[in-house]
Amino acid sequence: MPWCERCDRFLNPNTVTAEGTCPSCGRPVDASEVRAVGTVPPPETASDDDEPRAPWHFWVMVVGVVLYLGWRLVELVMWAVRNWL
Ligand SMILES: [Zn+2]
Known part of the structure; x- marks a missing residue:
């Protein structure tokens, strides 16, 4: 004290x-x-x-989610082109 x-x-x-x-x-x-x-x-x-800072596996997960969502967006665009054009 x-x-x-x-x-x-x-x-x-x-x-x-x-x-x-x-x-x-x-x-x-x-x-x-x-x-x-x-x-x-x-x-x-x-x-x-x-x-x-976030651990490295957090950024691996972020990259994976971004790639997945990007691919889903490409799929959506291709589906829209096939059905609407
Ligand atoms: Zn004092």
């Missing part, structure tokens, strides 16, 4: 400012706990945030 000597109280790590100062009096507080909590996220969540 960060400790502010002037306010004589413990501070919630979430309430300490980004500079590591007390939100009440502005004095620097012992930020060792804040740094450990605020700047080092758990590895599993960090890896999720670092890779927002």
